[in-house]
Amino acid sequence: MYMANSHPNNLIARLTAACCASLLGVAGAAQSERGTEKIVMDAVPVEVNYRNNTAVFRDVVITQGDIRIEAREANVKGGLDFENGEWTISGDVRIRAEGGNLKADKAVVWFRNNLISRATVTGSPAEFEQLRKDGTTSRGRAPTIDYETANGTVSFRDDAWLSDGCNEITGSQLVYNIKAQSVQGRAVDTAAPGQNGRVRIVIQPQSQQGKPCNAQGSKP
DSSP states (O other), rough: OOOSHHHHHHHHHHHHHHTTTTTOOOOOOOOOOOOOSSEEEEEEEEEEETTTTTEEEEEEEEETOOOOOOEEEEESSOOOOOOOSEEEEEEEEEETTHHHHHHHEEEEEETTEEEEEEEEEEEEEEEEEEEOOOOOOEEEEEEEEEEEETTTTTEEEEEEESSSSOOOEEEEEEEEEETTTTTOOOOGGGTTOOOOEEEEEOOOOOOOOOOOOOOOOOOO
């Protein structure tokens, strides 16, 4: 991930990477390895239309490797062979991937070449959470979150907030690269209309005993 070539944006990139390098953990299995894993679906069929290549399912669970997707309902476009499909799932959506967990009201999941390619989840807000090895919990939230399986990124859009349980970063759009362990705000020229692309970082002090702070994760 790289921000636009300007001094302020380069400064933001360095600062956010330095302050938030520990956010949201370490990457899981690579997509190339996941490509050898089979896709398994467990659901209750409601309607299957072979002519239109569509279907409706309830109580859906889809797994591939370390990815697990759950929802109360799924509407399918493009057939059930996972070669080139689009699934709109809704109702208590849960996606577990690369050691993290996404929760949302609704999601669109794309399948390409028999792989779970990406997912866009939406909610009020949609949430990301991960229990880290040191026992603390990293969290992120936004109205829209994009998860890209190929590059291992989680993108928070439209009112993004991230925390490692202590320090916080907010912005119109934040992208966390799990593999590179870095966080960055979107460049000003790619910000949504009416948004200036700025980020805000809050660094909490340690306690008098030198222990990490215990932020509650409340949004400023």
